[in-house]
Amino acid sequence: MKTALVCGAGGFIGNHLVKHLKLEGFWVRGVDLKYPEYAETEADDFVIGDLRDPVVCNAIVDRSFDEVYQLAADMGGAGFVFTGENDADIMHNSALINLNILHQLKENGVGKVFYSSSACMYPEYNQLDPSKPVTAEDSAYPAAPDSEYGWEKLFSERLYFAFNRNYGINVRVARFHNIFGEEGTWTGGREKAPAAMCRKVAESGNDGIxxxxxxxxxxRSFLHVNECLEAMRRFMDNDYIGPINIGSEEMVSINQLAAMVMEIASKPLMIKHISGPTGVKGRNSDNTRIREKLGWAPNMSLRAGLERTYPWIAEQVKVAAVES
Ligand code: NAD
Ligand code: GDD
Structure with a gap:
């Protein structure tokens, strides 16, 4: 039986990935600071542990796993990563996790390790025009991410590639573009725009704002988590090591995103624009490379993804209202 280690298995993508790997027949160990919030984990073994601690990393990498997925990070949407208030923690915590994990993989060996970088590592100067953002993989340099979160991702990408060159670690480096879906963070300050819009619409009365x-x-473009998993698994089964964008090319404005959610909810609401952390002016995934290398393109439209996600978030809003 093939074995997999999922770091960040209590998080949104990690928990979905564990389910996916179990369906494929893997023996799976998950590690996280917390259990998944919205569903029971299906991991064979789930360790609550802090990956910033080298002792914990040493304990959980006690064998040569066939596949390791490093998804653990101090992470959130614009309200968490673009305010500047969390910069030190984001850089410190996520860099430590990557340094520790790679050291252990070097010591114990590994079949392949997947690292989830982010589109936030692309330079701001290529994302100033909302109608024509550039995110081809080879447009990363000269580097100029607009957030410390993006700089840490760029550093860690380089770290994975350095371990590949110097120690022969078989890496796969992907750059995720805004992933959304059911059982994702929808409240609390770390939620991304699709979940935030769904929550705000669900919480609002029919004539609200x-x-x-x-x-x-x-x-932005938004990719449903099921599509993301499909791309990740294809990438792991391919010889190409990356970097590669995993995202959707269906670019919409945030106004269009909100309008879509309102249509799905049958709630024609008014939008009040307020100041807040906005990040880059435009971003869209460039899928040229992933089409060429993996023959992959997403099938699910944004609308179809939101039609699955909105009812789940509306239900969470209802349950939270009853509990409060
Ligand atoms: P998430 O926040 O839901 O999951 C990350 C998990 O890492 C959390 O459960 C968290 O508790 C865990 N974690 C953080 N610090 C830890 C530590 N010290 N020890 C152990 N566990 C720790 O985020 P996600 O959306 O599932 O994202 C997964 C990965 O993909 C992250 O690396 C993120 O930066 C990257 N990514 C995600 C998106 C997206 O849109 N979701 C976009 C770009 C990149
Ligand atoms: N989260 C959120 N909440 N965003 C809002 C809101 C709101 O209520 N209202 C408007 N927005 C706008 C943000 O200001 C931003 O311009 C846009 O919606 C998208 O916000 P997010 O979805 O939160 O983040 P992002 O796309 O800028 O960055 C995300 O994706 C990256 C990968 O592409 C983040 O999750 C990053 O951490 C991630 O790496």
Missing amino acids: IEMWGDGEQT
């Missing part, structure tokens, strides 16, 4: 940071003309 929702607040949105910025003028709403900033653009």
